[in-house]
Amino acid sequence: MTQEAVLLEKLSRIEESPTSYFAVHIHLSQLRASNRQQHFFNIAIRVFDNLINNADAILYTMMNQDLVLICREVLVEDIDPYINKIRAMFSEDPLAAGDDEFEDRLSTWYDLASKEDFAAFLSAATELSVKAQILLEEQQKNREQQLGKSSGDPLSAKNLAAINQQLQATRIADLIRQQTCIRIAPGKAGAFVFREHFIAMTELKERVSPGVNLFSSAWLFQYLTETLDKRVLSVISRKNFDDVKEPISLNLNIGTVLSRDFNNFNRVVGDNAGKVVIELQIIDIFADMNTYGYARDMLQDRGYKVLVDGVSPLALQFFDPANLKPDFIKVAWGKEFEEESTDSTKLKMFRETVQHAGKDSIIVYRVDSERAVKWGLSLGISRFQGYFIDKLVHAMTRPKVQPKATAKVGQA
Amino acid sequence: MATQPDKLPSQEKLLIDYVRRLEKLKEGRGLAHVHLSKLRPFNRREQHIRAAAGTFDSLIKDMHGQLFTIKNADLFFFFKSQVKSQAETVVQKIRFMFGDDPLVEDEGKDGREFATWYDTAVQYDEVVQLVQGLAEAEEKRQSEVRNRMDARQRLKEKQKKGEPLTPSVLAKVEEALSRADLSNLVRRQFICVVDSKMVPEQKFSELYISIQDLRETILPGVNLVSNRWLFQHLTETLDRRVLSMLMKTDAVSISGDISFNINVSTLLSDQFQIFDDNLSAARRGAIVIELQKEDIFSDLAAYLFAREFVQTKGYRVCLDGLAMETLQVIDRERLGADMAKIVWHPNLADGGDEVQAVLKRLLERDGPDRWILCRCDNREAIDFGRSVGIQQFQGRYVENLIAEDGRRRDLLKLKRRIERSSEPQDDE
Numbered sequence: 001m002t003q004e005a006v007l008l009e010k011l012s013r014i015e016e017s018p019t020s021y022f023a024v025h026i027h028l029s030q031l032r033a034s035n036r037q038q039h040f041f042n043i044a045i046r047v048f049d050n051l052i053n054n055a056d057a058i059l060y061t062m063m064n065q066d067l068v069l070i071c072r073e074v075l076v077e078d079i080d081p082y083i084n085k086i087r088a089m090f091s092e093d094p095l096a097a098g099d100d101e102f103e104d105r106l107s108t109w110y111d112l113a114s115k116e117d118f119a120a121f122l123s124a125a126t127e128l129s130v131k132a133q134i135l136l137e138e139q140q141k142n143r144e145q146q147l148g149k150s151s152g153d154p155l156s157a158k159n160l161a162a163i164n165q166q167l168q169a170t171r172i173a174d175l176i177r178q179q180t181c182i183r184i185a186p187g188k189a190g191a192f193v194f195r196e197h198f199i200a201m202t203e204l205k206e207r208v209s210p211g212v213n214l215f216s217s218a219w220l221f222q223y224l225t226e227t228l229d230k231r232v233l234s235v236i237s238r239k240n241f242d243d244v245k246e247p248i249s250l251n252l253n254i255g256t257v258l259s260r261d262f263n264n265f266n267r268v269v270g271d272n273a274g275k276v277v278i279e280l281q282i283i284d285i286f287a288d289m290n291t292y293g294y295a296r297d298m299l300q301d302r303g304y305k306v307l308v309d310g311v312s313p314l315a316l317q318f319f320d321p322a323n324l325k326p327d328f329i330k331v332a333w334g335k336e337f338e339e340e341s342t343d344s345t346k347l348k349m350f351r352e353t354v355q356h357a358g359k360d361s362i363i364v365y366r367v368d369s370e371r372a373v374k375w376g377l378s379l380g381i382s383r384f385q386g387y388f389i390d391k392l393v394h395a396m397t398r399p400k401v402q403p404k405a406t407a408k409v410g411q412a
Numbered sequence: 413m414a415t416q417p418d419k420l421p422s423q424e425k426l427l428i429d430y431v432r433r434l435e436k437l438k439e440g441r442g443l444a445h446v447h448l449s450k451l452r453p454f455n456r457r458e459q460h461i462r463a464a465a466g467t468f469d470s471l472i473k474d475m476h477g478q479l480f481t482i483k484n485a486d487l488f489f490f491f492k493s494q495v496k497s498q499a500e501t502v503v504q505k506i507r508f509m510f511g512d513d514p515l516v517e518d519e520g521k522d523g524r525e526f527a528t529w530y531d532t533a534v535q536y537d538e539v540v541q542l543v544q545g546l547a548e549a550e551e552k553r554q555s556e557v558r559n560r561m562d563a564r565q566r567l568k569e570k571q572k573k574g575e576p577l578t579p580s581v582l583a584k585v586e587e588a589l590s591r592a593d594l595s596n597l598v599r600r601q602f603i604c605v606v607d608s609k610m611v612p613e614q615k616f617s618e619l620y621i622s623i624q625d626l627r628e629t630i631l632p633g634v635n636l637v638s639n640r641w642l643f644q645h646l647t648e649t650l651d652r653r654v655l656s657m658l659m660k661t662d663a664v665s666i667s668g669d670i671s672f673n674i675n676v677s678t679l680l681s682d683q684f685q686i687f688d689d690n691l692s693a694a695r696r697g698a699i700v701i702e703l704q705k706e707d708i709f710s711d712l713a714a715y716l717f718a719r720e721f722v723q724t725k726g727y728r729v730c731l732d733g734l735a736m737e738t739l740q741v742i743d744r745e746r747l748g749a750d751m752a753k754i755v756w757h758p759n760l761a762d763g764g765d766e767v768q769a770v771l772k773r774l775l776e777r778d779g780p781d782r783w784i785l786c787r788c789d790n791r792e793a794i795d796f797g798r799s800v801g802i803q804q805f806q807g808r809y810v811e812n813l814i815a816e817d818g819r820r821r822d823l824l825k826l827k828r829r830i831e832r833s834s835e836p837q838d839d840e
Contacts, residue, residue, distance in 0.1 A: 034713045035713060035717070037714075039680040039681070040680070040714075040717050042685075043680060043685075043717075043721055046685065047724075085724050088720050088724060089717055089720040089721055089724070090717070090720075091716070091720065092713070092716050156583075157579060157582040157583040157585075157586050157642075157645065158583045160579035160582070160583070161578065161579035161580040161583065164579055217645060218710050218711070219641045219642070219644040219645040219648075220641065220642075220645050222641040223579070223639065223641040223642055223645075226641075282709055283706055283709060283710045286705050286706040286709045286738070286742075287640055287706040288640070289735065289737035289738050289741070290735070290737055292737075293737060297483070301483075312712070314712050314713060315709065315712055317746065318709075318712065318742075318743070318746050318747055319709075319741050319742055319743065319746070320741070322452075323740050323741045324741065325456075356452060358452075358455075
């Protein structure tokens with residue numbers, strides 16, 4: 001029996017004498033995807049432990065991660081602190097922000113003694129129950145699908161050695177994909193900035209470890225990327241860089257940049273280092289900033305361009321990537337930026353970053369719509385990458401004229 | 413083959429040579445040190461520096477001076493005194509080029525200068541020191557990192573610290589960890605306020621597992637920290653063991669406030685929930701949770717959630733492992749941590765006025781209770797910390813101070829006892 005069904009049953013009992021009963025519906029299902037994680041949810045539930053042990057209150061956890069609290073003879077003031085704790089936990093989420101608005105988006109309250117409220121809550125609870133049924137069916141389906149496919153066992157120290165071995169022996173050249181970053185100026189044709197070369201990870205996973213979820217541990221995955229780096233470098237080293245027209249970009253670990261493998265790659269690249277952008281990840285940079293500084297200077301000295309990758313809109317609120325002094329900073333386009341009209345502090349921080357780093361350093365990526373491009377242009381940003389850009393590139397390259405490498409990396 | 417800049421004599425080396433030769437010619441010459449390294453990064457691109465350096469061209473062509481552009485983009489222009497006013501005009505021109513940069517806008521504030529002028533006849537020693545300091549800092553930084561990548565160094569490391577950690581060894585270590593008794597590997601180090609007389613006052617103590625001893629106990633001959641990602645993974649296993657140990661033993665009843673290092677993912681796990689359930693509300697207020705910066709930034713959303721969760725429960729959160737390079741990038745206040753730890757390294761003291769100013773500003777903003785200087789191995793660390801306003805310290809040197817203080821107190825007690833026992837005799 002689902003919690004939703006239990007709740008409906010409870011409601012039918014309350015209906016007989018609803019005096020001093022009320023309900024609070026907490027809409028955790030409306031949180032941003034990044035905040036809708038099971039372990040967050042589990043901890044949020046525990047916030048109410050005290051209340052449930054000490055007052056006449058029951059908490060129902062819904063399939064869609066909403067919470068429903070049914071209380072009897074409890075003061076509203078006694079419930080507020082618990083709701084506020086939840087609000088504080090998700091303080092970065094727009095859902096928790098709107099307390100000063102006309103209606104709170106996080107919670108809805110129902111006085112079950114009022115006929116009108118009771119009816120409204122009953123229909124809300126019924127809707128939750130219908131949703132639960134749908135979710136259950138979906139889960140069942142997904143589970144069947146996933147049995148042979150993605151997810152699988154977590155990556156652990158036990159299977160890591162074997163997978164690492166596999167990675168060293170598996171053919172990967174055909175798994176290297178490309179995505180173009182272009183420069184857009186209003187009224188002009190787009191110009192190529194570089195083509196990012198990256199490994200199609202889901203396909204790679206199918207090839208080396210179909211039963212293992214490579215992404216379950218951030219650290220062990222990072223370890224595997226060090227092996228991958230070496231493989232990618234050896235594939236890319238087969239290029240004749242004198243013939244490479246458009247700059248390319250590669251994702252590498254800082255450790256790789258300082259290794260013998262990169263030295264060999266550097267020899268192949270020769271005088272063409274200006275055609276290569278090296279993308280470094282934030283997590284790698286923060287692990288050892290001193291080494292990052294050294295690697296960055298070394299790369300720039302040899303003529304490579306350094307790009308700081310993995311900056312989310314959220315991360316921008318907590319540090320200014322311009323202080324890392326790279327040539328480029330990739331900032332992921334996110335819904336957060338669209339919501340800025342109401343909350344200007346985030347946008348202000350981003351403007352500061354753009355100003356510090358210089359607008360020619362910023363690349364907006366994961367661009368999936370024209371809106372994202374317009375938003376970027378309005379801030380003076382002109383470099384973009386993403387699905388939407390792929391479409392533009394497709395349209396650009398189709399006409400009779402071959403695309404000319406009009407843009408050199410780093411040129412303003 | 414690419415040009416290998418490190419095979420050519422670097423500008424730094426040329427600059428040192430030049431200054432050495434200058435000793436005989438120092439009369440009637442001056443130096444303009446133009447601090448382009450302090451410009452904002454977007455003003456400090458290659459083309460900017462080249463343009464700035466280019467403005468000296470006519471003076472150089474006429475043999476009136478010599479220019480060095482060093483790695484950090486600073487310009488060193490040596491000139492004959494008769495062209496000093498022309499040199500000043502050139503520097504003024506460069507200043508105009510960067511008119512929108514805070515360096516120019518804020519000139520004069522807290523000792524900021526766009527250019528520093530020297531009379532080499534009078535200030536020759538100062539010039540020598542300046543140039544040598546720059547070159548040494550660069551050399552040191554290069555050798556520090558290069559050492560780690562060098563095969564010879566790796567071999568040396570292996571001989572000294574053991575085999576590098578590999579996935580299969582990691583699996584064995586984790587297996588062994590699940591059975592090992594860690595309670596005798598727990599170490600404790602105090603965070604103390606140290607006053608001007610070097611007398612320590614204990615604030616709280618950090619509990620940690622000695623990785624060195626752990627290695628000796630479970631897998632001698634393996635260097636557990638040789639791969640940072642594998643080690644980070646290992647710490648997640650350690651976290652769980654430490655939590656269960658803290659609950660089982662009377663570690664929870666250890667006197668005074670305590671702190672320990674933990675991963676964000678562990679804070680969100682069941683193990684931490686169980687640990688938390690076993691604590692009284694008062695005890696939570698006496699616990700400081702230390703988190704690593706790379707862990708925080710690997711999943712910010714998880715960190716923010718976990719931080720809020722533990723802070724509302726009453727725990728305090730401490731940002732661990734900050735260093736000179738990170739101080740400028742990561743802000744404790746923005747991250748909402750209650751405290752932050754800076755790892756002592758001589759480069760903090762070598763960093764000069766800029767690093768000091770950054771630290772002083774942070775200490776003034778936050779107050780001394782929020783900052784700790786850790787891994788203090790010597791008195792220099794304490795002196796440096798106190799000079800920027802830090803009052804709380806941790807490290808081997810602090811442990812020595814505590815021991816010394818203990819001995820002093822014992823002696824004092826002994827002295828009093830002797831005095832007391834001798835008193836009646838005096839009366840007689």
